[in-house]
Amino acid sequence: MRGLPLAAWAYVCGVVALAAGLIAASSFAELDWNKLAVLALLFLVCDSAPARLNVARARVSLSFAASLASVVLLGPVGAALLGLVAVVTGQRFFAPIKRIFNGAQFALSGFTAGTVFDLLGGARFHPEQARWVGNVIGPFLGALVTFVVVNLLLTAGVLLLSRQAAPRELLRESGQLAVGCLGYGMVGLLIAGLWPRVGPFAAVLVLLPLFIARWAMDQAYAQQQAHAATLAALCQAVETKDFYTRGHSERVSRGSVMIAQEIGMRADRIEAIRYAGMLHDVGKLGVPTKVLQKTGTLTEEEFAAIQLHPMRGLEIVRNIGFLDEALAGIMHHHEKVNGRGYPMGLAGDEIPEFARVISVADAFDSMTSTRSYRAARSIEEAVRELRRGMGDHFDPQMVEAFLRALDREGWEPPNPVVLPDDDVVETTQQDHDDPSAPLRVAGGDGVRHR
Amino acid sequence: MTGRVPARERAAWRLIDSGQLLLIATAGLFVVVAVTQVAAVGLRQPNVAIIFGVLIALGELFRMVMPGNREVAPVAAAGAMGYALLVGVGPEGAPPGAPLGVVAAEHSALQVVAVTAVGMLVGSLPHLALGRVPRPDAMARRLFTVALTALCFRPMLVLGLAWYLLLAVMGVVVIAACFTDMLIAATIRAEAVRARFGITLRDEADATMALCAATGATAMLIAVATTAMGEAALLIFTVPILVTQFAFRRYAGIRATYLETVRSLSRVTEVGGYVEAGHSGRVARLAVAMGRELGMAEEELLELEYAALMHDIGQLSLGDPIPGGATVLASPAEQRRITELGAEVIKETGVLDRVAYIVRLSSHPYRTGREPAGDSGERPIPPPLASRVIKAANAYDDLVGDSADRDRGAAVLERLRLDSAAEYDPAVVEALSRVVDRRPRQ
Numbered sequence: 065m066r067g068l069p070l071a072a073w074a075y076v077c078g079v080v081a082l083a084a085g086l087i088a089a090s091s092f093a094e095l096d097w098n099k100l101a102v103l104a105l106l107f108l109v110c111d112s113a114p115a116r117l118n119v120a121r122a123r124v125s126l127s128f129a130a131s132l133a134s135v136v137l138l139g140p141v142g143a144a145l146l147g148l149v150a151v152v153t154g155q156r157f158f159a160p161i162k163r164i165f166n167g168a169q170f171a172l173s174g175f176t177a178g179t180v181f182d183l184l185g186g187a188r189f190h191p192e193q194a195r196w197v198g199n200v201i202g203p204f205l206g207a208l209v210t211f212v213v214v215n216l217l218l219t220a221g222v223l224l225l226s227r228q229a230a231p232r233e234l235l236r237e238s239g240q241l242a243v244g245c246l247g248y249g250m251v252g253l254l255i256a257g258l259w260p261r262v263g264p265f266a267a268v269l270v271l272l273p274l275f276i277a278r279w280a281m282d283q284a285y286a287q288q289q290a291h292a293a294t295l296a297a298l299c300q301a302v303e304t305k306d307f308y309t310r311g312h313s314e315r316v317s318r319g320s321v322m323i324a325q326e327i328g329m330r331a332d333r334i335e336a337i338r339y340a341g342m343l344h345d346v347g348k349l350g351v352p353t354k355v356l357q358k359t360g361t362l363t364e365e366e367f368a369a370i371q372l373h374p375m376r377g378l379e380i381v382r383n384i385g386f387l388d389e390a391l392a393g394i395m396h397h398h399e400k401v402n403g404r405g406y407p408m409g410l411a412g413d414e415i416p417e418f419a420r421v422i423s424v425a426d427a428f429d430s431m432t433s434t435r436s437y438r439a440a441r442s443i444e445e446a447v448r449e450l451r452r453g454m455g456d457h458f459d460p461q462m463v464e465a466f467l468r469a470l471d472r473e474g475w476e477p478p479n480p481v482v483l484p485d486d487d488v489v490e491t492t493q494q495d496h497d498d499p500s501a502p503l504r505v506a507g508g509d510g511v512r513h514r
Numbered sequence: 515m516t517g518r519v520p521a522r523e524r525a526a527w528r529l530i531d532s533g534q535l536l537l538i539a540t541a542g543l544f545v546v547v548a549v550t551q552v553a554a555v556g557l558r559q560p561n562v563a564i565i566f567g568v569l570i571a572l573g574e575l576f577r578m579v580m581p582g583n584r585e586v587a588p589v590a591a592a593g594a595m596g597y598a599l600l601v602g603v604g605p606e607g608a609p610p611g612a613p614l615g616v617v618a619a620e621h622s623a624l625q626v627v628a629v630t631a632v633g634m635l636v637g638s639l640p641h642l643a644l645g646r647v648p649r650p651d652a653m654a655r656r657l658f659t660v661a662l663t664a665l666c667f668r669p670m671l672v673l674g675l676a677w678y679l680l681l682a683v684m685g686v687v688v689i690a691a692c693f694t695d696m697l698i699a700a701t702i703r704a705e706a707v708r709a710r711f712g713i714t715l716r717d718e719a720d721a722t723m724a725l726c727a728a729t730g731a732t733a734m735l736i737a738v739a740t741t742a743m744g745e746a747a748l749l750i751f752t753v754p755i756l757v758t759q760f761a762f763r764r765y766a767g768i769r770a771t772y773l774e775t776v777r778s779l780s781r782v783t784e785v786g787g788y789v790e791a792g793h794s795g796r797v798a799r800l801a802v803a804m805g806r807e808l809g810m811a812e813e814e815l816l817e818l819e820y821a822a823l824m825h826d827i828g829q830l831s832l833g834d835p836i837p838g839g840a841t842v843l844a845s846p847a848e849q850r851r852i853t854e855l856g857a858e859v860i861k862e863t864g865v866l867d868r869v870a871y872i873v874r875l876s877s878h879p880y881r882t883g884r885e886p887a888g889d890s891g892e893r894p895i896p897p898p899l900a901s902r903v904i905k906a907a908n909a910y911d912d913l914v915g916d917s918a919d920r921d922r923g924a925a926v927l928e929r930l931r932l933d934s935a936a937e938y939d940p941a942v943v944e945a946l947s948r949v950v951d952r953r954p955r956q
Contacts, residue, residue, distance in 0.1 A: 192615065194606035197746050247757075254739070254751055261742045262677055269735040273728040273754035280724065280761035284768050290865040291772040297862035298779040301830050346779070349786040349830075380781055384774045385767075 068161075072225035076165050079218060083144070083168035086175055090141045100142055102264045104149045106130045110271070111153045113278070124244040126274055128211075131174055132252025133267075135207050136200070137259055139187065140178025147171035169218040177211035191260045197253075204253050212245045248274075299342050302349055308435055308495075309345075311478050317341030319425025319466065320418075322473060326465035327421075333389065337418055340390035344397050344422050345497075347377025362503055370496050370503065371406040374398055393418025397426060398496070400457045420459040424450065424466050427458070430497035432477040438501065443475060449500050457499055533705050534651040537698060541654035544661050548627035558620040562603050565745050567633040569593035569752065574637025580762065581769050582721055582812060584699070585652040588762070590637065591659070592729045592755045594630040595691065596736030596748075598623070598664035599684050601671065604744025613674045616741055623664035630660045655698050663691045684737065688730035696722060709806050717812040728758045773819075780823035788829040792916055798822040800907040800949065801900075807945040808899065818900045821872040825904050828856030828873075841877075842912040849877040875901040876908070880939045902939040906930060906946050909938070923950055 068076075111127035127150070134146045147170030151163045181187065186203025189196055216238055223229040251270055258266030299313040320341035324334045348356075351373050355366045362370070378395045396410060396419035403411030431446040441449075447467060454460040496503060557563055573590025580586050602608075602616030612618065621629075634657065638648050667687045675683065699722070700715040707714070732755040739751040780794040801822040805815050826841065829852055841849050857874035860866050875897035882894050896902065913926040927947050934940040 191743070192605065194604065194744065195746075197743055197750065250750075250753065254735075254753070257743060257747070258735075258739060262681060262738060265678075265681060266738075269731050269738065270754055272731040273735075273758045276724050276728040277754075277758040277761040280758070280765045284761065284765035287765065287768045287772055290863070291768060291775060293863040293865050294772070295775055295779070297859060297864075298776075298782070298827070300862060301827055301859040302782055304831050346782060347785065349782050352787075376785055380785055381778050384778050385771050 068226055072222060075221055075225050076161065079172065079222075080164055080168040083147075083171040083175075087141075087144055087148070087171065090144070092141065094139075095142055095145075096138065099137060099259075100134070100145060102267075103130055103134050103137070103142075103146055106133075106264070106267050106271075107146055107149050108153065111150060113275075124241065124248055126248055126251070126271060126278075128245055128248040129251035129255060129271070129274075130267075131170065132177070132204075132208060132211060132249045133255040133259070134252075135174060135178045135181050135211070136186065136204065136252065136256035138178075140175045140182065143174030143178040144171040147174040165222060169215060172218065173211045173214040176214050177207040180210045181207035191257050196257065201253075208246060208249045208252075212242055212249060215245065216242060295339065295342060299346065302346055308433065312429055312433065312497075313342045313345060315429045315478065316344060316422065316425045319428060319475075320421050322469040323421045323424060323462055323466045326469045327461070333387065336387040336390040337393065337421060340393040340418055341422055341425060343377065343381050343390075344394050344426065345373070345377065346380055346394075347373040347375065350376035367503060371398075373496075374407055389416060389418050392416035393422050395419070397422040399423070401459055402456050405457075415459070420462050424458050424462045426497050427453070427499045428466065428475075430495055431500055432475070434478075434480055435495050435498065435501075440477060440480065441500070443470075443477065453499055531705050533702050534654075537658065537702070538650050538654045541657045541661075544627050544657065545631040548624040548631065548661075551622075551624045552628040555622075558622070558625060559603060562597075562600070562619065562740075562745055563621065563625065563629050565748055566593055566597040566600075567629045567636075569748065570597075570630055570633030571637035574634050575640055576759065577637075578759070578763050578766060580721065580725070580766050582717070584721060585649050586722070586725060586762075587637075587656065588725060588729050588732075588759045589752065589755055590634065591656055592732040592736060593752070594626070594633070594656070594660040595663050595688065595729070595733035596740070597621075597629060598626045598660055599667055599687070599733060599737035600740055601680060601737065602741040604740070604742070604747075606744055614677065614741065618671075619741070621668075623661070623668040626664035626668070627657070627661045630657060651702060655695060655702075658698065659691050659695045662694055663687055666690065681734070681738070684734050688733060692726040692730055695726065707806055710809055713809055713811055721812065725758070725762060728755065732758070773816075776820055776823050780827065783826045783829055786830065788832070789826050790915055793911060794823050794826060796916065797825065797904070797907045797911050800911060800946070801903050803949040804903050804907060804942065804945045805900070807948055808903070808942065810899070814900065817869055817872065818903060820866065821869045821876070821900060822904050822907065824856060824860055824869070825853070825873050825876055825908060826856065827859050828852040828854065830859070831855040842909040846877070846879075853877040872898060872900040872904065876904040878905075879937045880905075880934070881936050896939065899939075899942075902942045903945075906938045906942045910946060910950075 107127045107130040110130055111125045113125065131143060131146060134143045138146070148167045150170045151167035153163065153166070181203050184203035184206045186200050186207065189199045193199075220229075220234050220238070223234065224231065251274065254270045255267050258269070262269075296314065300310075303310050303313060317338050318341070320337045321334055324337045329337070351369050355362070355369050358366065374395050374397060378391060381394060382391060393416060396405075396408065396416055399405035399408065399410045399415045399419055400423075401412055401415065401420075403409050405415075428446055428450060431441045431449055432443060434440040447470070450458060450463050450466070454463050495501070570590045570593045573587050573593055576589060577585060577587035600619045600621070602614060602618050605616050608615055608617045634653055638653070641648060667683070670683055696715065696718045700711060700718040703709070703714040703718065704711045732752070735754065736748060736751050739747040777795065777798075780798075783789045784791050784793060798819050802815055802819050805818045810818065829841075832852070832855075841852060844852070853874055853876055857870040860870035860873055878897045878901065880896050880902060897905075909930060910923075910926055913929070914923050917923075927943070927950065930938055930943050930946070931940075934943045
């Protein structure tokens, strides 16, 4: 916090002063302090266990539900006071300035939302009347949107001014955050509606399923991490067969994701291509080691064995419940745009999108890694080679996307391989992925490019 | 493969054992009585009945399968239990001085059963149309729980209790219903997988407690909200259970994918020509059946399955495949090296440490086990049960392969028995023999 820029300090102080001023200027005569105390407790419990979203830096907590319930039950002043409770949240950050700012921004959001709720006429209805839900839903939605917008804007302000985030990132993340906040905020209406009948018990009934859902989401997240780790470890085990290709799957996966993000794929497809990139060469295990280790020209049969590896890979991973697209990507990652690839000889748009993406990342990593028959090429050389293959071997759109992403994010080529001195280590003499050194196959017409 | 087709066909009626039959018959009886009664008396407050029926049907449409092949329908269950716990239908048109200030709900317990049954049936129709076979036992169990809730709770309504007492009674009834549900599920499971009742009950509690709590809370929420605000409230008060269902569906999906991934990738040893085709899968099936026989809990069984699937993964680090891929024929030192290497690979994941441990010790003989940590005077500790199971299952499959010849199997078992106490745990070998005996004849 020490490195906070002056503008950010001024901003934080301004927000805090505004909140303090508002609360000092209001009257507490009509406030139901008991209700406030129970809601504050609820707020604290919820805020101390925020839910994990896909957005790394921000978390949404069920405290939004408590805040919105207070907007309905207590009005603007009560909601502002409730927001102040965020100062003593149980979340694990200790910087006092952060806590104070959080409290102030929750207070401001609560106050504005409460004011909007009153202005729209929501306070005229009482939950025990008939048709309460129908009458109050309009004002409540107004208040909810106000609350979320004020909250996100104030937070975005401090992130921008303290240079913790770029506007572009914030815009991308705010969509998901807003949905999470709105959803949790809606729950506030449920609590408020039942409060006059069963009191705090309403909160227990509403929040218990949500807390259990959160627990399940955490479990799901843990399982997903475990899944990814296991997949990576198993891929690595497959790679140990060849000393030179270690880390290849991991890097191809990364490259494929770079391209996928650049061409604006949906999040779930990006996830699928991450796995597809990881697994694309798993079928290589079915290629006899002696073929991969052979120096010099391959016979037709040996070449056929290499050509079979995408199908072998498909055979292994077919039963995993992936998107079908990932499977197609694994099967066709050696097709060429000109129709001279394998295993099916598809051309142009017939080649699945995933395969066209993986193909570029695959070739690039192969060229920038050391092979037994040559040293690693420089990134510039590899880029030249990719450009040369555009429209012939690679899909130009994917190459362009990759080069753009490369410019922005850079690429870390693998460390130069130093073979250990013992002779247990295995190396291969053939790399089927390398477009700059095609496999040599003995055929009737001499050397044939793969 | 052809040998297994008749077994599958037979499975259709064989799967329904006596306990399930009793449950289904009871539930069917309930439905017949309920529908007859409702047909005779007529549907009370049809609007409410229809809304709840639609909710139940939708919930049934979106039922899902949780880990352990448990079919659940949280939304339908919450809706049906909520209908069973319904006290009133909102303040609109309530006579002055009515209890709680709302119009009382007039439906009987039998109407709850009838509405639930119809809702479940309607919700199942799309599944049937898609050719998915319904699970009569799971549906009967859900219906039975709802019927029990309704029969316990609805007679209490004549007492005219105040809100807080009502909530307390609801809570007790819901918890009782949850436990009954678990008891029935555990009984059926104990019979289906031949495990002890105590173990399946614990598994059932571990697997469904959280979902049960969420469903019960939402059922009460729905009942209270609809009572207090009328049936319009039903729509927004199902939101929490929808969120819960979404979260659990995601969890179940990822867990299933995880298992599929391990199952599929464990086959790389087969594609690479290191082991016979189908070896890992067969060893895993055998090991899980033996583990169950030996009374392992579901979590342990999952670890056992992972370890069994990956027990040969260390062979990938070998230069050349062992002839025939059968590790049982390799020298002890080599076996040990393979499991050490495999454990290294599995440890890389960072999350499967216990699986790695099981794999590492799966080559160690029963008698000498792992080396004692301290002085040499200590008695050696045998490897963990899961490792002993995998060792025996692996040896059996290495020697028998996918052959279904019973004489060969018997001969191999005899050989393992001779080696037991030194190499194999006698109890594990006996479990293996029971599992093998149960397999359908050729």
